[in-house]
Amino acid sequence: MSETGSIGAVIVAAGRGERAGNRQDGPKQYRSIGGRAVLARTLEAFRNNPQIAKTVVVIHRDDHELFTRAIEQTDGPGSLIVVEGGAERQQSVLNGLEALESAKLGHVLIHDGVRPFVSNELIDRVIGTLQSGEQAALPVIAVSDTLKKSEAAKHVDGTVPRSGLYGAQTPQGFSYRDILDAHRAAAEANKSDFTDDCSIAEWVGLPVALIDGEPENVKLTTARDINVADEKLTFATAGTHLPDVRTGNGYDVHALVAGDHVTLCGVDIPHDHGLSGHSDADVALHALTDALLATCGLGDIGDHFPPSDSQWAGASSHIFLEHAAGLVAENGGTVMNADVTLICEAPKIGPHRADMRSKLAEILGIAVERCSVKATTNEKIGFIGRREGIAAIATATVIYRSNPNG
Structure with a gap:
């Protein structure tokens, strides 16, 4: 022709x-x-x-x-x-x-x-x-x-x-x-x-x-357009079968040391202490990285970014979360929701919550309404109550089109 x-x-x-x-x-x-x-x-x-x-x-x-x-x-x-x-x-x-x-x-x-x-x-x-x-x-x-x-x-x-x-x-x-x-x-x-x-x-x-x-x-x-399109095709392919929904959890804690800021959910927050860690010690992104890896059974953050490896010294933790999100996508997964709870006596999280949610949405390529950041104190109990450290708990929900890894 x-x-x-x-x-x-x-x-x-x-x-x-x-x-x-x-x-x-x-x-x-x-x-x-x-x-x-x-x-x-x-x-x-x-x-x-x-x-x-x-x-x-x-x-x-x-x-x-x-x-x-x-x-x-x-x-x-x-x-x-x-x-x-x-x-x-x-x-x-x-x-x-x-x-x-x-x-x-x-x-x-x-x-x-x-x-x-x-x-x-x-x-x-x-x-x-x-x-x-x-x-x-x-x-x-x-x-x-x-x-x-x-x-x-x-x-x-x-x-x-x-x-x-x-x-x-x-x-x-x-x-x-x-x-x-x-x-x-x-x-x-x-x-x-x-x-x-x-x-x-x-x-x-x-x-x-x-x-x-x-x-x-x-x-x-x-990013929302792409996620909606993916959901449409995912459920169309699934037909009458139940979707393969996976939920993963992650937990991380880092000690507070002398410093002038902490990095949480990728956002630098002025503070009278800093967080101690091999990377930037972003407990929120570390916990969420583990949660995503859990949905496809690919170990934890230490398996992929061992603290013994000097190349990760001082690294920005968005690298870890992007890597986990990429592995989820390679295994046929679509991130539907990311939820982070920060546990600390200080600093106050509320004024920074919107920026944190936006940062999570940007890294994961999902709509900001699918990203949640919450905070609570430990009622002055234990090492968190004594302001010796900050902890984070994260949950990720992922829909898979087929069995991960096979």
């Missing part, structure tokens, strides 16, 4: 996805949902459509290893063309379009790599609209929420009538030569403020036909 009139696809997956949080398993397009990378699911939708002759995937120059692992979860590279993206999405799309120039295409579909729930029916609907003679096709969802306008983002300045307003989705379809020329013209004019490919088509005067989008065709933007 290389003759004029065939159809190509450009899958854009070169973004960094900062709003989804930083994780060792990479940007959001490589996060696991239902046991497979987001990008693997997106690519499969286009590669399984018999009308798509050529598919280009545009990735970041630092992501070749991540992409290789993701593509192993599909039917293999096949006819995929892999190119590197630019600093902005617009440049990435242009790179992808130019990689198809020798294929003699009639039409091309451009799709976000983080929209993994695109259906075969929607792809066919976009293609059918192009084949009917339209130069561009845009799937949309009518806006149903009341829209408010605010210049300073503090108070409402007015209500925007929602009649005739639509939310744009992808894949957006075009006459191949028209959209390639439009992108080149935008680059030559140094215009880089377009928010999607149809806005570039509009700029050069191409008519854009609206077609029905799909509510399920969501763009995964935040």
